Amino acid sequence: MNQNKNDTENNGNNEKSDLLDVYFFRNLVKNRFFKPAVNLIFFIVLLIILYFGLSSEPDLRFHGGIPFATTMIWDIWHPLLAFTLILLGRLWCFACPIGAVGDWTQSVFSLKKKYPEKYRNLWIAVILFLFIFAAERHLFMFTRNPPNTALLLLFFTGLAVVMGAVYEKRSFCRYICPIGLVLGVFSMLSAIELRCKSKKTCQEHNIKECVIGSEAGKACPVGEFPQTMERNNYCIMCMECVKSCSKNNIRLSPRLPGADLVNSRKAHLDEAYLVHGIIVIFLFVMGMERLQFRNVVINFVKSIAPFDTVVFRDFFVNYWRNMWAILIFAALTLGAAGLMYLSARASIPGKSTRQKFIELSYAFIPLSLSVYLAENTFRLLKGLFFITETIGKFFGRVWEFAINFDTINHLQLILLFAGFLFTLWAGYLISKKLPDSKNEIQHSMIAVGITAVVYLFIGVKILTLPII
Ligand code: SF4
Numbered sequence: 001m002n003q004n005k006n007d008t009e010n011n012g013n014n015e016k017s018d019l020l021d022v023y024f025f026r027n028l029v030k031n032r033f034f035k036p037a038v039n040l041i042f043f044i045v046l047l048i049i050l051y052f053g054l055s056s057e058p059d060l061r062f063h064g065g066i067p068f069a070t071t072m073i074w075d076i077w078h079p080l081l082a083f084t085l086i087l088l089g090r091l092w093c094f095a096c097p098i099g100a101v102g103d104w105t106q107s108v109f110s111l112k113k114k115y116p117e118k119y120r121n122l123w124i125a126v127i128l129f130l131f132i133f134a135a136e137r138h139l140f141m142f143t144r145n146p147p148n149t150a151l152l153l154l155f156f157t158g159l160a161v162v163m164g165a166v167y168e169k170r171s172f173c174r175y176i177c178p179i180g181l182v183l184g185v186f187s188m189l190s191a192i193e194l195r196c197k198s199k200k201t202c203q204e205h206n207i208k209e210c211v212i213g214s215e216a217g218k219a220c221p222v223g224e225f226p227q228t229m230e231r232n233n234y235c236i237m238c239m240e241c242v243k244s245c246s247k248n249n250i251r252l253s254p255r256l257p258g259a260d261l262v263n264s265r266k267a268h269l270d271e272a273y274l275v276h277g278i279i280v281i282f283l284f285v286m287g288m289e290r291l292q293f294r295n296v297v298i299n300f301v302k303s304i305a306p307f308d309t310v311v312f313r314d315f316f317v318n319y320w321r322n323m324w325a326i327l328i329f330a331a332l333t334l335g336a337a338g339l340m341y342l343s344a345r346a347s348i349p350g351k352s353t354r355q356k357f358i359e360l361s362y363a364f365i366p367l368s369l370s371v372y373l374a375e376n377t378f379r380l381l382k383g384l385f386f387i388t389e390t391i392g393k394f395f396g397r398v399w400e401f402a403i404n405f406d407t408i409n410h411l412q413l414i415l416l417f418a419g420f421l422f423t424l425w426a427g428y429l430i431s432k433k434l435p436d437s438k439n440e441i442q443h444s445m446i447a448v449g450i451t452a453v454v455y456l457f458i459g460v461k462i463l464t465l466p467i468i
């Protein structure tokens, strides 16, 4: 009784319900064949996608080709990942075949070097993510180019192998994987968390198997320590600590979405920049799906593109627009982040503007997620309709649905407004927990409010244009 009381005071969370206690779930997770089996299934799916992707003609619009790889990745996997984030957080990482390939490499050979200290941040992943989506439309065309989609997957699989062979633990998942990065930041909003049940039990446990590993399970592959975990970002849900902890002290609990925004004291510039970057890039991408917006951008680019230079004609025709698109994205992102920075500086005298900017940027995670979801709405519907049609065909039925662009426009606007409201709410909660909050809360809310209204205004302008 006293033990429980002390734990609750010390921990405040050991009364939480534990999904691992549901039926045989803990035993399943602890079974040493379960995770490899899941990884193997997804690895086989990955191989099939690679095979069909590399066998296809390059551009589905002009050459026909096999759309299997692009449909599986961009219409099913990526939108499903985005839309299940709130419920499942980073649970995908448990199943991910690319991370598993890195693991398998390590079990055969690894130099086990420590990942360099100066690169222990998320900047490489941030740049990779923003570059892939900024350059998608005119340079890589992943969504309509199956071989390029397959090459992208091969690139990251190769990187996971190389990093597994050189570095210890899951350095690829922790520092490089752009999907892991985005899942990590958005999983701060998710409705589940993996934590220790009792911090007191951890404190009193001399042999910390979650850190050093044991025969039952590995040491945490991303360097997390359950006793001090206060946010979801880096935990890849591998469940090794569930296996290794001899005290049975790990729980997987449902919670209020967004709890990490309030509970976490950690804030980093790379994540703050990503949050703004996602808003700007995906608003821009949605703009490029609308003729009026696209014409403005294309006319601007044409007016400054030296297409009459004969020697470099192909280069300019193919890549000039994209180079400009990337530059415009970068400028807009920096501009948006700069706006936030300036309003934070103007409003909060005597505080570190940089730190304030970073902390308040986390309030924009809901808006960032809503824009990310809005961009994936069309693809999610396309993917779900594809699955329904395929199931229909299997049963000899015709289950066909047409995508209504007006409906998509409305859904995107609803998402945008929901993200805006949650961002204001998150801004209020974050401001409240800052030191000296009474004086600062008003100033912080002005900084968050101004930037959120600018994003909302640009978003509404773009999303009220008809989709072509
Ligand atoms: S092994 Fe379990 S009890 Fe020990 S420190 Fe890790 S999570 Fe806590």
Ligand code: SF4
Pocket: 194, 219, 220, 221, 222, 223, 224, 225, 226, 234, 235, 236, 237, 238, 239, 240, 241, 242
């Ligand atoms: S060992 Fe535990 S804390 Fe570490 S990544 Fe895996 S599930 Fe998360």
